[in-house]
Amino acid sequence: MKYIDEYRNSEIAKRYIDEIWKVCKGNWVIMEVCGGQTHTIIRFNIDEVLPKNILFVHGPGCPVCVTPLEILDKAIEIASMPNVIFCSFGDMLRVPGTKKDLFAVREEGGDVRVVYSPLDALKIAVKNPDKEVVFFGIGFETTAPANAMAIYQAKKLGIRNFSMLVSHVLVPPVIETILKSPNNRINGFLAAGHVCTVMGYKEYEEIAKKYKVPIVVTGFEPLDILQGVLMVVKQLEEGRYEVENQYSRSVRREGNLEAQKMISEVFEVTDRAWRGIGVIPQSGYKIREPYKEYDAEVKFNLENKSVEEPRECISGLVLQGVKKPYECSAFGSKCTPDHPLGAPMVSSEGVCAAYFNYKFNRVGG
Amino acid sequence: MCLGVPGRVVEIEHGSSPLMGKVDFGGVRREVCLEYVPEVKVGDYVIVHVGFAISRLDEDEAESVFRYLEEMEKISEQLGEKV
Numbered sequence: 001m002k003y004i005d006e007y008r009n010s011e012i013a014k015r016y017i018d019e020i021w022k023v024c025k026g027n028w029v030i031m032e033v034c035g036g037q038t039h040t041i042i043r044f045n046i047d048e049v050l051p052k053n054i055l056f057v058h059g060p061g062c063p064v065c066v067t068p069l070e071i072l073d074k075a076i077e078i079a080s081m082p083n084v085i086f087c088s089f090g091d092m093l094r095v096p097g098t099k100k101d102l103f104a105v106r107e108e109g110g111d112v113r114v115v116y117s118p119l120d121a122l123k124i125a126v127k128n129p130d131k132e133v134v135f136f137g138i139g140f141e142t143t144a145p146a147n148a149m150a151i152y153q154a155k156k157l158g159i160r161n162f163s164m165l166v167s168h169v170l171v172p173p174v175i176e177t178i179l180k181s182p183n184n185r186i187n188g189f190l191a192a193g194h195v196c197t198v199m200g201y202k203e204y205e206e207i208a209k210k211y212k213v214p215i216v217v218t219g220f221e222p223l224d225i226l227q228g229v230l231m232v233v234k235q236l237e238e239g240r241y242e243v244e245n246q247y248s249r250s251v252r253r254e255g256n257l258e259a260q261k262m263i264s265e266v267f268e269v270t271d272r273a274w275r276g277i278g279v280i281p282q283s284g285y286k287i288r289e290p291y292k293e294y295d296a297e298v299k300f301n302l303e304n305k306s307v308e309e310p311r312e313c314i315s316g317l318v319l320q321g322v323k324k325p326y327e328c329s330a331f332g333s334k335c336t337p338d339h340p341l342g343a344p345m346v347s348s349e350g351v352c353a354a355y356f357n358y359k360f361n362r363v364g365g
Numbered sequence: 366m367c368l369g370v371p372g373r374v375v376e377i378e379h380g381s382s383p384l385m386g387k388v389d390f391g392g393v394r395r396e397v398c399l400e401y402v403p404e405v406k407v408g409d410y411v412i413v414h415v416g417f418a419i420s421r422l423d424e425d426e427a428e429s430v431f432r433y434l435e436e437m438e439k440i441s442e443q444l445g446e447k448v
Contacts, residue, residue, distance in 0.1 A: 001391040003371035117416025
């Protein structure tokens with residue numbers, strides 16, 4: 001497929017790897033923010049073919065993984081109600097809540113449907129006027145324009161039986177949280193290419209300057225990751241700390257202005273809880289007042305409950321790059337993709353799933 | 366959900382609101398919202414995330430991955446860098 005195959009060319013990859021070996025002299029810790037990037041690194045063995053003095057630390061860029069347990073429990077509560085059609089991206093169905101997951105709700109008779117786009121959920125609302133349709137709106141900035149459009153269209157078309165359970169999170173605040181932490185050992189970042197496609201990368205310029213870390217906006221194919229790593233390493237070796245754009249075929253500095261306009265129309269920034277990390281101020285989106293009737297938390301009047309994570313799951317430490325998945329006592333034994341204890345083992349972008357599937361179950365490489 | 370896939374725009378439903386169209390992903394065609402890439406034309410490539418095109422792929426910039434490698438290799442050669 002065009003724009004995928006050419007970025008998986010093994011001959012070019014080998015030349016990039018050689019360049020990195022030539023340029024890299026110091027010991028560097030690099031964090032790739034996005035779960036999709038983690039999967040590419042692990043799947044294509046990039047961490048194993050690069051010099052050992054480059055250590056990859058995997059970031060919290062998996063929206064499924066950082067969705068707080070309370071929101072998951074609210075989703076399960078709503079989905080279990082009669083007369084509700086609960087729509088979600090496929091990944092969320094197997095993520096464990098306190099007692100069960102959405103998949104179990106479906107097995108018990110709940111109308112839980114996997115959709116590809118939030119607009120599909122809106123179509124379901126139109127086709128089922130006697131039901132309440134709720135969409136599970138999780139994601140980073142990448143997904144916000146799509147979710148915003150669904151809410152905007154619902155209001156424009158006067159669709160009353162539709163609402164969204166929103167749990168949006170933002171990348172720059174969590175990067176700052178990681179950089180401020182006393183445990184922090186990260187020297188450079190591969191920023192999330194699709195988040196920056198929407199938002200641009202102006203916000204990262206201040207972070208790079210303040211914390212003196214190079215940040216390279218990077219894509220998702222093997223050559224993108226390799227070029228991103230080479231660009232970060234060159235900056236580190238030269239003592240620079242700038243924002244550079246590796247993924248220039250998709251990302252512009254100002255981002256997608258149309259998408260940003262729609263996000264600002266429907267959402268506003270708020271404090272958000274991150275599963276395994278805690279509350280980060282001004283790190284998420286909530287629905288603005290003019291669209292509040294589409295907010296499922298308001299519509300269903302759900303109380304805030306206190307919840308407890310299973311003690312063995314160390315996903316918070318893994319998502320901040322402090323521990324690797326295999327350092328968890330439950331990894332591969334009590335916790336596998338078939339019976340996960342936490343979100344990073346379930347999600348297609350989850351780091352524990354990546355390690356389990358690609359490192360420990362490698363079939364044919 | 367940063368998973369975005371490149372595809373080729375094969376149809377634009379002009380006048381639809383929001384702007385919708387069809388995108389081809391290596392033979393599979395899906396309906397995609399094009400509202401966020403209003404300048405797009407049939408034949409352009411876009412990155413699609415959850416049924417929405419979020420950017421139009423710049424063909425010239427797409428080559429930069431290969432150009433950059435060549436520049437870096439030239440520099441290494443001049444500096445006499447060895448693996």
